[in-house]
Amino acid sequence: MNHSAASRAPHWGRDMTGVDLRAATPDDAGAIARIYVDTWRATYAGILPDDALVRMSYDVQARQWRALLQAGDAALVATVAHSNIIGFTGYGxxxxxxxxxxxxxxxxxxxxxHQNHGWGRRLLRGAFRDLSRGGHESAIIWVLGLNPSRFFYERQGGAKVVERDESVWGVREFGYGWPRLAETLS
Ligand SMILES: CC(C)(COP(=O)(O)OP(=O)(O)OC[C@H]1O[C@@H](n2cnc3c(N)ncnc32)[C@H](O)[C@@H]1OP(=O)(O)O)[C@@H](O)C(=O)NCCC(=O)NCCS
Known part of the structure; x- marks a missing residue:
C-alpha cells in the first residue's frame, strides 16, 4: 500500500471521551518518538538487552519517524485535548x-x-479499516513472545499463526493473524 497517510485516512472522528484518531503527519514525529522510546523502555525491560533500551534516543527516533512519514508511510495517532498524542499505529x-x-x-x-482505556483497540481497528480500504483483506502483527501485550491481540480476535526469531536480538516472535479484516471490522 505505502500510500500517503494524510490522503488515505485524514480523520477517524472523536468519541465521547474526546479522543481523536487522525492520520499522522511529519510534524507528529517528535511526539511519536517520545511515546515509542518510553513504551519500549517500559515494555521490553527484562526482555531486550538493557543497554539497547538505554541507548535509545528521542532525537534519532524522531528523525526516523519524520523520514517515514515524509515518505508516505501510513500511520494514525490518537490525540487528547485536540493536540496531545497519546498513542499511534503504523501499518502497510x-x-x-x-x-x-x-x-x-x-x-x-x-x-x-494512557494504557487500558481503549485507545489501543481503537487504533488497531483504525489501522485495520485503513488497510481494508487500501485493498488488504488480511493482516498480521509480529509481537515478542515474552511481551504480555500478545494477549491483547488475542482479545482483539487475532490467532497465533507463526513463530520466528527476530532479526536483531534473536528473541522469539509470534505472528498474530486476522485472515478476514472485513469480518473483524463488521
Ligand atoms: C498493547 C497496547 C497497544 C494495548 O493498548 P491499550 O490501550 O492499553 O488497550 P485497550 O485499553 O484498548 O484494551 C482493549 C482490551 O484488551 C484488553 N487488554 C489490554 N492489554 C491486555 C493484555 N496485555 N493482556 C490481555 N488483555 C489486554 C483490555 O483489558 C481490553 O479488554 P476489554 O475489551 O474487555 O475491555 C498497549 O497496552 C501498549 O502500547 N503496550 C505497550 C507496547 C506494546 O507492547 N505494544 C505492542 C507491540 S507489538
Whole structure:
C-alpha cells in the first residue's frame, strides 16, 4: 500500500471521551518518538538487552519517524485535548514473504499513562479499516513472545499463526493473524 497517510485516512472522528484518531503527519514525529522510546523502555525491560533500551534516543527516533512519514508511510495517532498524542499505529503491506497475509500492523503503542482505556483497540481497528480500504483483506502483527501485550491481540480476535526469531536480538516472535479484516471490522 505505502500510500500517503494524510490522503488515505485524514480523520477517524472523536468519541465521547474526546479522543481523536487522525492520520499522522511529519510534524507528529517528535511526539511519536517520545511515546515509542518510553513504551519500549517500559515494555521490553527484562526482555531486550538493557543497554539497547538505554541507548535509545528521542532525537534519532524522531528523525526516523519524520523520514517515514515524509515518505508516505501510513500511520494514525490518537490525540487528547485536540493536540496531545497519546498513542499511534503504523501499518502497510506485509513484510513477511511466504505468508498469506497481505497487510501488516508494524507498530502499535499507547503511552504508559494512557494504557487500558481503549485507545489501543481503537487504533488497531483504525489501522485495520485503513488497510481494508487500501485493498488488504488480511493482516498480521509480529509481537515478542515474552511481551504480555500478545494477549491483547488475542482479545482483539487475532490467532497465533507463526513463530520466528527476530532479526536483531534473536528473541522469539509470534505472528498474530486476522485472515478476514472485513469480518473483524463488521
Ligand atoms: C498493547 C497496547 C497497544 C494495548 O493498548 P491499550 O490501550 O492499553 O488497550 P485497550 O485499553 O484498548 O484494551 C482493549 C482490551 O484488551 C484488553 N487488554 C489490554 N492489554 C491486555 C493484555 N496485555 N493482556 C490481555 N488483555 C489486554 C483490555 O483489558 C481490553 O479488554 P476489554 O475489551 O474487555 O475491555 C498497549 O497496552 C501498549 O502500547 N503496550 C505497550 C507496547 C506494546 O507492547 N505494544 C505492542 C507491540 S507489538
Amino acid at each position: 503491506p506485509s513484510r513477511s514473504r511466504g505468508l498469506s497475509y497481505s497487510g501488516e500492523v508494524y507498530t502499535l503503542y499507547v503511552a504508559p499513562d
